[in-house]
Amino acid sequence: MKPITLQHKSKEELRTLLKTSAKKDLLLEKFSELDMPSTKSEAYRYFDIQPLMEQEYKTAAFIPREIKEHDKIEIVDGIVKTAPKGIRVYYGTYDDVDMTHFDPLYYLGHLLTPAVIIIELDGDIEVELLHRFTKSQTLFAYRLVIKNQINRHATLYETFEGKSAERSLVLYGYDMHIAKDSSLRVLKNQTAYAPHYTMIASHKISVEKQANMVFKSFDFGDASALTLLKVDLDTSAHMEAGHLLYIGGQAKRGIVSQIVHKGKHTSSHQEAKNILDENARGIFDALIKVEHTAKYTKAHQNSKAILLGENAHMVTKPQLEIYIDELEASHGATTGQLDKKQLFYLQSRGISQIDAEKMLVIAFANTLIEKIKDTRNQERIKMSFEEAFYASNRTKLLKKTDQ
Amino acid sequence: MIQIENLKANIGSKEILKGLNLILEEGKVHAIMGPNGAGKSTLSKAIVGHYDIEVTGGDITFKNHSIIKMKPEERALEGIFLSFQNPVEIPGVNNAYFLRTALNAKRKHEGKEELNAAEFLRLMKGHLESLGMKSDMISRSLNEGFSGGEKKRNEILQMLILEPEVIILDEIDSGLDIDALRAVCEGINKMKNGKRSFLVITHYSRILDYIKPDYIHVLKEGRIIKTAGPELVAQLEAEGYESIKDESI
Numbered sequence: 001m002k003p004i005t006l007q008h009k010s011k012e013e014l015r016t017l018l019k020t021s022a023k024k025d026l027l028l029e030k031f032s033e034l035d036m037p038s039t040k041s042e043a044y045r046y047f048d049i050q051p052l053m054e055q056e057y058k059t060a061a062f063i064p065r066e067i068k069e070h071d072k073i074e075i076v077d078g079i080v081k082t083a084p085k086g087i088r089v090y091y092g093t094y095d096d097v098d099m100t101h102f103d104p105l106y107y108l109g110h111l112l113t114p115a116v117i118i119i120e121l122d123g124d125i126e127v128e129l130l131h132r133f134t135k136s137q138t139l140f141a142y143r144l145v146i147k148n149q150i151n152r153h154a155t156l157y158e159t160f161e162g163k164s165a166e167r168s169l170v171l172y173g174y175d176m177h178i179a180k181d182s183s184l185r186v187l188k189n190q191t192a193y194a195p196h197y198t199m200i201a202s203h204k205i206s207v208e209k210q211a212n213m214v215f216k217s218f219d220f221g222d223a224s225a226l227t228l229l230k231v232d233l234d235t236s237a238h239m240e241a242g243h244l245l246y247i248g249g250q251a252k253r254g255i256v257s258q259i260v261h262k263g264k265h266t267s268s269h270q271e272a273k274n275i276l277d278e279n280a281r282g283i284f285d286a287l288i289k290v291e292h293t294a295k296y297t298k299a300h301q302n303s304k305a306i307l308l309g310e311n312a313h314m315v316t317k318p319q320l321e322i323y324i325d326e327l328e329a330s331h332g333a334t335t336g337q338l339d340k341k342q343l344f345y346l347q348s349r350g351i352s353q354i355d356a357e358k359m360l361v362i363a364f365a366n367t368l369i370e371k372i373k374d375t376r377n378q379e380r381i382k383m384s385f386e387e388a389f390y391a392s393n394r395t396k397l398l399k400k401t402d403q
Numbered sequence: 404m405i406q407i408e409n410l411k412a413n414i415g416s417k418e419i420l421k422g423l424n425l426i427l428e429e430g431k432v433h434a435i436m437g438p439n440g441a442g443k444s445t446l447s448k449a450i451v452g453h454y455d456i457e458v459t460g461g462d463i464t465f466k467n468h469s470i471i472k473m474k475p476e477e478r479a480l481e482g483i484f485l486s487f488q489n490p491v492e493i494p495g496v497n498n499a500y501f502l503r504t505a506l507n508a509k510r511k512h513e514g515k516e517e518l519n520a521a522e523f524l525r526l527m528k529g530h531l532e533s534l535g536m537k538s539d540m541i542s543r544s545l546n547e548g549f550s551g552g553e554k555k556r557n558e559i560l561q562m563l564i565l566e567p568e569v570i571i572l573d574e575i576d577s578g579l580d581i582d583a584l585r586a587v588c589e590g591i592n593k594m595k596n597g598k599r600s601f602l603v604i605t606h607y608s609r610i611l612d613y614i615k616p617d618y619i620h621v622l623k624e625g626r627i628i629k630t631a632g633p634e635l636v637a638q639l640e641a642e643g644y645e646s647i648k649d650e651s652i
Contacts, residue, residue, distance in 0.1 A: 340454060341491045348451055348487075349505040349561060350479035350512070359504070363495025363544075370495075 007036035034104035057139035072128035078142035088120040106202040112141035133165035144174040173202035183212035192223035207237040220388035222249025235263030254283025261294035274305040276312035411460035421625035437622035482568030551578035559590035576610040588613030
């Protein structure tokens with residue numbers, strides 16, 4: 001399959017091409033209206049989508065198997081293999097697709113997925129979710145629906161593996177429902193190197209009344225990937241988002257998000273830290289929308305980027321769209337090199353330039369990593385970051401120069 | 404110990420040091436005094452190799468070798484230490500981790516074994532108490548959220564641990580109350596061993612009540628215009644810098 005063949009097609013043409021039932025006509029209409037992304041699409045403007053769309057992919061067969069018991073949820077090539085005891089994981093249909101999502105691939109994901117994977121997080125639990133991709137030049141399209149329970153507090157720790165999935169494309173995402181008075185914390189830890197898989201993750205998160213959503217993404221390596229996130233906040237709901245990016249090579253990676261404040265007394269805090277090396281391009285294209293129904297909103301957004309490579313580049317588009325007066329809102333963005341004063345201070349104490357640079361880069365990342373409350377997950381993410389950092393060409397090159 | 408000959412240095416296109424001569428003797432305390440804009444901080448930065456300073460002429464030798472072309476870290480490893488006027492805050496860099504890295508870099512340079520975390524903490528504990536520093540300061544980010552006094556104490560802590568041979572104190576007294584000044588100066592005085600040299604840069608004579616200088620140098624318009632014993636402080640206090648005639652010509 002070549003995704004580009006779905007470009008500029010009518011609903012009817014798409015129905016034939018995708019062999020979908022009439023039940024999915026609304027999704028087809030929406031996808032046709034938004035159209036297959038190109039470099040001209042707003043959400044994909046800074047992401048090299050065209051070569052991915054023009055590539056020919058094999059399609060992964062959808063053959064659900066018996067889900068075995070294990071300590072984590074493992075999804076291999078879009079099929080659930082294992083799940084822990086006591087957590088309901090099953091296939092089903094999903095009728096609450098968000099018809100106001102900005103991302104065409106959110107709809108394509110739903111159109112290509114015969115059945116969604118539904119995960120019900122019961123109680124105050126922590127669950128690990130591992131996605132594994134094993135086939136090269138393959139298009140993996142699957143979606144999850146994740147629900148938690150009223151008054152419960154859960155954590156989802158998400159990781160990815162795909163060394164043998166060279167030049168594959170993953171169209172994945174979840175529709176997440178955060179129940180009233182509950183909290184859900186998602187920690188995404190993804191290290192990916194080219195030419196392994198490219199991932200486009202398109203999510204929708206609905207945060208209900210008095211609920212609290214924490215979404216923290218940690219993206220390392222030199223593979224390209226884009227996360228597209230739409231969040232709706234109901235009355236007194238809170239969203240805390242943090243994104244750490246450490247990328248190099250030719251990677252184009254980042255986040256395109258819309259946080260929509262719908263109810264009164266909602267709050268959101270979004271913070272991005274980006275470390276870009278070599279020829280990498282970081283993307284932080286984030287909109288906070290405060291609707292006229294969302295009085296007394298608090299919304300804050302900030303992005304900071306450090307450019308380590310001479311050809312590294314950060315695209316930052318923080319945006320506020322506000323329809324009321326009674327609110328507190330701020331946004332800001334900075335891009336620069338490592339602080340000369342800080343570097344000099346460390347060097348003046350006998351620390352080599354290389355080690356001083358390393359300390360500052362790790363320190364910059366740590367300001368986000370150390371906000372993870374539990375030590376175990378904090379250590380795991382710290383380790384992933386340091387592995388990616390010490391594996392980077394820059395560190396290798398600097399080591400050589402130092403010898 | 405350090406010999407500065409005809410040193411000329413620019414910040415940007417402006418010449419600040421205009422042929423400065425100074426010899427720091429082993430085991431002595433040298434105080435540099437002078438009006439604002441005379442080049443006092445530029446001198447300290449030139450000795451430690453600050454990126455702002457472009458040396459356009461002259462030389463600085465330490466242990467009989469020119470250090471002009473050495474990197475800041477190389478100068479530090481050789482034993483030169485600058486206590487900063489405004490120590491920079493570095494969020495995310497743990498104070499203890501930073502200090503241990505610096506100490507181990509020095510030990511490695513000297514061919515000694517590196518200290519592990521436990522050995523280092525034992526070493527640090529005694530110094531913390533003597534400086535009146537709270538033990539949580541070592542687990543915090545380097546200088547982040549420290550008060551003026553805490554930052555200066557942290558500079559002295561680094562000095563006590565790194566045991567440099569030449570200590571440059573750039574306005575160490577600025578922003579300190581009497582108690583903090585006394586604690587900081589006690590820390591400095593502890594470092595006197597008859598071999599270590601001190602260069603105390605200051606606007607005010609107050610600090611020289613605590614750290615007794617052997618020499619007073621008056622720095623004006625980029626040159627040392629007078630060198631004398633500690634008795635010069637009283638004259639400067641009474642008559643100001645205008646009263647000092649240039650004896651360098």
